[in-house]
Amino acid sequence: MRLALALLCSAVALAQPAKRSDHLVRANQLGFSDSRDQQKVGDSYAGHLVVRKTPAYEAGVFYWYFRAEENPDTAPLVVWIQGGPGGSSVEDGLFFEMGPLRVEEKEGLSPERPRYILRRNPYTWTRKYNMIFLDQPVGTGFSYVDPPTPMIMSDKLHNFWTRHLLNGRTRVQPLSAAQSSKLNATFQFTDQTQPSSSAPTEDGDFAHGYAANEAGVSKDFITFMLAFYDLFPETKNLSLHLTSESYGGKYVPEIAAAIAKHNDDASSAAQKIPLTTLAIGNQWTDPHTQIGVHPEHFLQIGLIDDVQAGLLSEPIERARDAVKREDWVGGLEARGDMFQMLSVFTGGINWYDFRLGNKGLPVQHIERYLLQEQTQKTLHAQKKTFGTDSAVFMSLATDNMKTTLPLFPDLLKRYKVLLYQGHFDLRDGVVSNSRWIEAIDWDGRVPFKFANRQVWTSSEGELQGYVTQYANLTRVVLLGCGHLAPADDGCPAASLEMITRHIDNAKFL
Template identity: 25%
Template sequence: MEKRAPRSRFSYLSSIFLLVFFIFSSLSEAGGESPFEIQQRDKVFLLPGQSFNVSFAHYSGYVTVDEQNGKALFYWFFEAAEDPDSKPLVLWLNGGPGCSSIAFGLAEELGPFHVSPDGKGIYLNQYSWNQVANILFLDSPVGVGFSYSNNSNDILNNGDASTAKDSVEFLKKWFKQFPQYNGRDFYLTGESYAGHYVPQLAQAIVRSPQLTGEASINLKGYMVGNALTDDFYDHFGVFQFMWAAGLISDQTYKLLQNLCDHESFVHTSEECERILDVASDELGNIDPYSIFTPSCTGSITFSRNKLLKRMNIGKMSEKYDPCTEKHSTVYFNLPEVQKAIHVDPSFAPSKWETCNDIVNENWKDSNASILPIYKELIDYGLRIWMFSGDTDSVIPVTSTRYNVDALKLPTVVPWHAWYDDGQVGGWSQVYKGLTLVTVRGAGHEVSLHRPKQALLLFKQFLTGSPMPTLSEHASF
């Protein structure tokens, strides 16, 4: 790799001067504050329990997406650890629907800070994705995490369409508050029910010419993991995976096929729910989101074995800890933490939770299939990757493979193993318009279970490079 020639002191100071001039001369729509003032207001300094310094700036706060109803989405943005001006901008979304990207994506997966076991401190994640990109985490929709609305009915009326609309509005205003990122290469990423959020948001962006291009949102592509995609193929793949892995009986497998094949994963019939409960009982006390790792035996706020309730959990760290969600629940309920990250005390939840059952149970619309959006966006020319941890039984690798197969795309690079440190990291196949990657030994949250391999995956996605083969890996 070529080394970038160092910039002269004059060039550096000139760039800083121009940036500051631009920021001060551009006033935002909100209260006449300049972008510079907003960024200074949202800048995060020392976090409670932080015993180390960092080289990057980070910001958190609110963006109002509906002035009339007072709908505000909470974000936390981390600049790249090195040379952020040259790095792309990446938005990460968690799913549920109803689960917090701060709780999962940031605090236990790919964010730079993870929560310590006592719930009172944080430590650095050596495999954070902000090593190679500027990362923006968003709690969406309202009612999730610290995001709120003045109108309590909004929390009862979330759905796919409203979430995409609010996310577009968030991005429009966020880019005005951070104008230095206008025109920057921009990617969408997420997992689980973000298999709906991410393609739907990408579609909304490309369908709005006034939002796209180098002047504003320069969307280049998206990547989703263990993604809910199509009701039929998702169900078919789940049942097949659980049966093949020896998690359920032959009889239950046949009943699942007969009663749930054509049902929505979110809104099911009573018969389908009944047999899903039977399947949950047969699974035993395991983590269905990571079937070969220990489950958290401590007191936690949800039942892991109810497959319909959440699509977005799974527990571990660099040294496996199945109770990371429990630690985050303690940390983000600390008043001093909420103050440090600029949570509005007027709208802070009485108890912050990783997932909001009210949002999940009152979801208004969920597309039966996202595959038509894939076809549209493939034709548009976006870089699209799907990845899958192969030990997740909730949205398993079988479901993802059935979904990709349904697109009927020509193969460019056949199915093959990819490598990390001389070991098989998973398998991959490159199609015309889409790349599929599996991650060996990872559960639902790939960055939680295989953080090093997940960072390699992310790097390859950003550069558009195939996953390394053994011979390519040996030449590094």
């Protein structure tokens, strides 16, 4: 109970500004090309909320909140957090996946000054739901730690993070010479150690202001939600639904478990967070299990041959052995070796969606839009240039290869859980997720395994995927999309219908 009270008091004290009007984003300031789109999306709210403040630093998260197009006063509240770690919910979720906005880059007065035009995403989840897009952990996207603490990482880990985990789609903050010199005088991050806190009194779940584990991530999330409810008290009466993808297979279970404890410890209903359902796409949840299926999976779809599958098994077994020994960074580096080897074997295949061949995701224009001074001014995001601090990844380097599988038995007793995968995803796709889902030790393990896998079609009869359901667990395989399933080139219509059925407690079949 003391933890819940402390978080509540902290959130009330830290919530800035006191007036939501200071975070108002007028729709007519965003640059819509069609007034009808502008009217449907409507005004929104964006800005920073401070989650921690010490004598050494201040840490704040950035959110962008859209009210539902339909029945906003009663529509459920959905929070989207991007994976990574270090992926921006604003860049990816809001502008590339299920968010209400799409941005087009047009020729301007000069090549250095392009024009940006916004339009509405017809398949946005905000058609039916109030939505928060949250840049977290602190240091991600527009979220910040002030002063920031850049961390030097090995070339191997840097390549793994920026290319294989972020796929080059989120800008990594550069390390200046002055910052590098200062960093060398304070600490060096090695492959086997977590950076020690610069403040002796700092909570052990944080390092230099950044989340050092999932407990730190969860604490900041709860503090944010309590501060958000203080700023928007009418949303406290709405059911809350936590959604994510990829590294969200780590974030969401840990946050949901922390909220459950927070609610159990709360002294009154007013202090509780009304979390109702969880939804995670293409999950990175149980690394030891999931990486073991890659050679077989890649071989069966023709991306590698038998000899290459054998070679690929070597770094995978190194990674699995490191996980058993709890050498978390060693396991992470070995996983990076596996992805690098796969890239060589396949000519740089895009493992987020192998239909793309060796092309990246088309999101660079979104980043350029978010880097515009006028954009940051409109969004009240001027405390930090858009990008992700290297410390986000490095502070969680010992978290990446840990499992959240043991949390699911209790979560399935408390919440409805949706797990979905796009079947063109190579990284955290259908096969790797099937293995750990089958291993959940819960009361429905056997009934779920033998439940009928149903064909799922749209109202027009179009095949959308396959659904397995039992008790609180729903598993959906989406046809025609990859790792970022709700994206425009993925399954936007099916994803909207899927999340609607999940949140509204409607049957798929």
